[in-house]
Amino acid sequence: MNRDKIYIGGRWVAPATRDTIAVENPATEETLAKVSAGTAEDVDRAVAAARGAFDGWAATPMAERGALLGKLHEGLSARSADIARTVGLELGTPLKIAKAVQAGLPLKVLQGYADLAARPVAEETIGNSLVVREPVGVVGAITPWNYPLHQVVAKVAAALAAGCTVVLKPSELTPLVAYLLLDAADEAGLPAGVLNLVPGTGQVVGAAIAGHPDVDMVSFTGSTATGRAISHAAADRIARVALELGGKSANVILEDADLARAVKVGVGNAFLNSGQTCTAWTRMLVHRSQYDAAVELAGATAETYRTGDPFDEATRLGPLVSAAQRERVRGFIDRADARLVTGAAGVPGKGYFVAPTVFADVDPDSELAQEEIFGPVLSIITFDDDDHAVRIANNSRYGLAGGVWGSPERAMAVARRLRTGGVDINGGAFNPQAPFGGYKQSGIGRELGVHGLTEFQQTKAIQQ
Numbered sequence: 110m111n112r113d114k115i116y117i118g119g120r121w122v123a124p125a126t127r128d129t130i131a132v133e134n135p136a137t138e139e140t141l142a143k144v145s146a147g148t149a150e151d152v153d154r155a156v157a158a159a160r161g162a163f164d165g166w167a168a169t170p171m172a173e174r175g176a177l178l179g180k181l182h183e184g185l186s187a188r189s190a191d192i193a194r195t196v197g198l199e200l201g202t203p204l205k206i207a208k209a210v211q212a213g214l215p216l217k218v219l220q221g222y223a224d225l226a227a228r229p230v231a232e233e234t235i236g237n238s239l240v241v242r243e244p245v246g247v248v249g250a251i252t253p254w255n256y257p258l259h260q261v262v263a264k265v266a267a268a269l270a271a272g273c274t275v276v277l278k279p280s281e282l283t284p285l286v287a288y289l290l291l292d293a294a295d296e297a298g299l300p301a302g303v304l305n306l307v308p309g310t311g312q313v314v315g316a317a318i319a320g321h322p323d324v325d326m327v328s329f330t331g332s333t334a335t336g337r338a339i340s341h342a343a344a345d346r347i348a349r350v351a352l353e354l355g356g357k358s359a360n361v362i363l364e365d366a367d368l369a370r371a372v373k374v375g376v377g378n379a380f381l382n383s384g385q386t387c388t389a390w391t392r393m394l395v396h397r398s399q400y401d402a403a404v405e406l407a408g409a410t411a412e413t414y415r416t417g418d419p420f421d422e423a424t425r426l427g428p429l430v431s432a433a434q435r436e437r438v439r440g441f442i443d444r445a446d447a448r449l450v451t452g453a454a455g456v457p458g459k460g461y462f463v464a465p466t467v468f469a470d471v472d473p474d475s476e477l478a479q480e481e482i483f484g485p486v487l488s489i490i491t492f493d494d495d496d497h498a499v500r501i502a503n504n505s506r507y508g509l510a511g512g513v514w515g516s517p518e519r520a521m522a523v524a525r526r527l528r529t530g531g532v533d534i535n536g537g538a539f540n541p542q543a544p545f546g547g548y549k550q551s552g553i554g555r556e557l558g559v560h561g562l563t564e565f566q567q568t569k570a571i572q573q
């Protein structure tokens with residue numbers, strides 16, 4: 110599985126140095142593979158290739174770009190079993206979930222962009238102006254490890270559909286699945302330089318992309334701290350940034366909700382991908398009249414989540430991605446000043462596992478309720494009425510997602526008052542065509558669907 114080449118200018122080429130990064134299997138703590146550790150010199154070459162390809166790609170009719178995305182989709186679909194297995198190995202997502210989410214979701218997103226590009230919308234006219242949309246230019250895409258292919262495809266497919274060219278740097282913790290995308294891109298015959306891959310660390314490759322004078326836009330998903338550093342780097346040259354950052358989302362269960370369903374789905378949402386999900390509903394807000402029942406139900410539900418080997422069919426919770434992530438999560442659990450309902454215990458044996466953990470009577474201002482933990486840790490908080498619930502839900506420096514459960518009209522009224530980029534009412538399904546992104550410190554800009562496409566476009570007004 111070792112990969113000692115990087116992809117620049119339409120070819121697998123040798124990087125500037127022979128340095129490598131070891132990729133670990135977090136379920137076994139064994140080294141899975143080694144990949145090249147890119148350098149600033151590699152970024153220079155990749156950006157030059159992307160710049161060289163830009164004019165031609167931008168001038169290619171959108172429908173033709175869409176047809177190539179369709180071919181890329183074919184190649185990626187053929188690799189879907191390999192994608193699920195690879196993410197199972199490098200991240201530890203249980204295979205069943207890896208198939209549906211880690212492989213299935215990016216394929217849907219890619220198909221969506223192929224379809225969008227195949228039917229470009231008519232240009233807009235305002236008075237005597239024709240408003241045209243043009244690609245932003247060379248895009249640097251920097252992605253994290255928790256949905257390692259989805260986060261790459263959300264950027265790459267939208268940028269390519271818009272006519273941008275891309276230099277991609279996946280997370281150094283989960284770089285392997287990105288190679289499968291580049292294999293498929295190579296096979297699909299994307300023009301040379303349109304999509305380039307430089308793996309490596311954030312401090313070296315990520316920083317070189319963010320600060321590169323010839324990168325017109327940096328599209329980043331990851332932590333708020335890194336998003337801030339990238340914004341600073343891009344600000345020096347007034348480059349555009351799109352940031353998908355952290356979250357601390359609330360699941361508001363109103364008095365007239367179907368409590369059993371709201372709690373069960375809420376626990377599942379909080380623990381998806383071992384809680385390593387930026388949209389996870391990590392704060393469960395429950396009306397005082399149903400609070401005790403909800404706490405009991407949440408604890409019992411959490412106890413049904415079996416941790417273990419991601420390749421065992423019975424496993425619901427895989428490991429956390431790394432030793433550092435496990436220590437970070439354990440730190441939050443150890444410092445918690447709330448009533449422990451279940452979990453917190455260590456999981457014996459190899460692998461970076463954390464037991465599914467539920468806390469009740471959580472103070473809305475406490476660390477547990479304010480910080481993004483990124484592990485299987487749920488905090489339950491009580492409220493007195495809808496206004497109180499909205500105040501608690503909005504008491505966060507993040508604003509990414511959320512849930513509301515209750516009678517449809519009442520739930521809709523609460524959903525509208527949440528200061529977040531998305532809200533699901535009564536378990537409304539994730540829509541990969543809907544705009545995705547955050548308010549406040551959860552980010553800037555939107556991904557997915559047509560909103561994600563326009564993120565990679567400039568508008569020009571031509572008066573006549």
Ligand code: NAD
Pocket residue numbers: 251252253254255256278279280281309310311312314315316319330331332333334335336338339353354355356386387481483509551552
């Ligand atoms: P991270 O910010 O450490 O890393 C994300 C990416 O940025 C990686 O590719 C990394 O190599 C790179 N990077 C690190 N330092 C950099 C620098 N100085 N300059 C340029 N690039 C740099 O985040 P992570 O640890 O990979 O992911 C976990 C965090 O990401 C969580 O806190 C989570 O909230 C957040 N996240 C948010 C979303 C979202 O869509 N909103 C999705 C996933 C993860």
